[in-house]
Amino acid sequence: MKKWTIGVDVGGTEIKFGLFGDSLKEKWFIPTNVSEHGSHILPEIAETIVDKCRIFGVDITNLAGVGMGLPGPVPDGNMVRGCVNLGWSNVAAARELSELLAGAFSCQPEDIPVRAANDANVAALGEMWLGGGKSCKSLIMVTLGTGVGGGVVIDGRIYNGASGCAGEIGHIICVDEKDITGNCSCGNRGCLEQIASATGIVKYARHYLDETDIPSVLRELLREKGNISTKDVFDAGKNGDEAAEQIIDTVTKYLGRALAGISAVINPECILIGGGVSAAGEYLREKVAHHFREQAFSELKNTPVRLAVLGNEAGIFGAAYMMISERMREDSIL
């Protein structure tokens, strides 16, 4: 099997790269150039890959290929159907990058295979390979960031779904009317994202503080700073602030409910919690796991709920593993 693989994680502000041999050998990033409808993105990815291969002495004949995570739906490993953050509409990203690299290395596109997938799905695969989901073959990862995303891994592979939208779990409607604050960005009401994203947690916290008069350090922070963050809410909760504890209990109740529903559909081996909000760590995990068990179907209550561990690097790990595992299957190692 060829020695080297490159994992690429394309985000709206930066593009991360990892060069993998037996393990992660080098990592680097470039800023995302979204000018001119993002038309420079793939050429600049190709350019930095060529540069780094020269610098690190990676011979093209020993490069198994490139895996790439993209912030949009990718039904088929190639074509991404719209990446608002990148200024892209439909782009055959994998094929185009393969052609750009072949041009630079003076070889055929089939000599440098490229596979693309949705970034949340890629991160979930990375966590399965070397992160919180190690030893699992099927898992769901919920990413609690500005929004709520999700990745689905089934039988050791990313599951894209019929149109690349598998894992869009931020838009599961699971919030009771009394806890809904306005409409979701998608236009619906009661989506998980409305209460469990970083933005949603703050919004719900302010709503809760408005509706009650329980004393709370969060009120003081609001007066002082004019705003509070998700971290403020979790810090207050960890310090025993009653209002913060109630807020977190409600947020994790709905998160547990959504994860219980997801488990009833695909019965994964484990559930992972990642994204910026998961910095709240074991305090958050324990509460989500509790509410998951409370609301899951009897046979599913023992599904482990764990923290993702690779952080921002999950994307490059998962992207590389898409290609590594494909090659291992070809060689009947997997």
Added chain:
Amino acid sequence: MKKWTIGVDVGGTEIKFGLFGDSLKEKWFIPTNVSEHGSHILPEIAETIVDKCRIFGVDITNLAGVGMGLPGPVPDGNMVRGCVNLGWSNVAAARELSELLAGAFSCQPEDIPVRAANDANVAALGEMWLGGGKSCKSLIMVTLGTGVGGGVVIDGRIYNGASGCAGEIGHIICVDEKDITGNCSCGNRGCLEQIASATGIVKYARHYLDETDIPSVLRELLREKGNISTKDVFDAGKNGDEAAEQIIDTVTKYLGRALAGISAVINPECILIGGGVSAAGEYLREKVAHHFREQAFSELKNTPVRLAVLGNEAGIFGAAYMMISERMREDSIL
């Protein structure tokens, strides 16, 4: 490829059989003998298969195998982990049937392969093969009967999940507090099954009639018969009875919500509605599809919502197709 395959659908009161050649050639059933912890069930299945093979001139050398749907979780194609309806705890059903058939036919168990799966999953596969999901490779089927079950097909195969519980969608919590009537049989509150099963619809209808004083033909039926059925509710709705229409609107709102959530997880090619309640036909389908679109994530709104068409025969079709498709993959036809 061998000519014949047998599909078996094991239920709590009867066991259905189908003999498939190019198409369904013969079907029959036997009563389910649940005496002595269901220990006669597999021997009686073997016995009737041997009998019918003799009668229909099926030579054992030309039998590709037997597929079997069972009313319990089957993680691995063989072992069912508890079938309350059959009096079974853990039974290696596929292996045992294979050995019984080999004994009767005087051949080796590997000459008569048997594959088992959960009955709801098997029905979904049957609908994919020759029913409402024809031409789809991934689908979810919701079965609205005494309870609410579900089957998941991914890439043309049954998806069992890590412990055989994929598709337990009746226990997705999706009902708002105000519409919940008591606890679900699973102990939770607000499960889909509590409002969308045949039992649940009637229970919610009675609750609705108690809470309102809108005149309704359902009140008269309740006075006359002491009870109403799901069919009464749908018949009244089709005839423009205002209370029945409201009841059906609420039931289908939650069903649409659960199906929208499921789609956000696995993004299936299509969604099928089956089970006894689906006898309400296009009237039901149209309302579920409407509420699905209202609550689905934007990219998923166009997922087709269709009626299952094979009825009680979905199980024998799906059971046979488990084995037929396995053989086709072996022969690289699929």
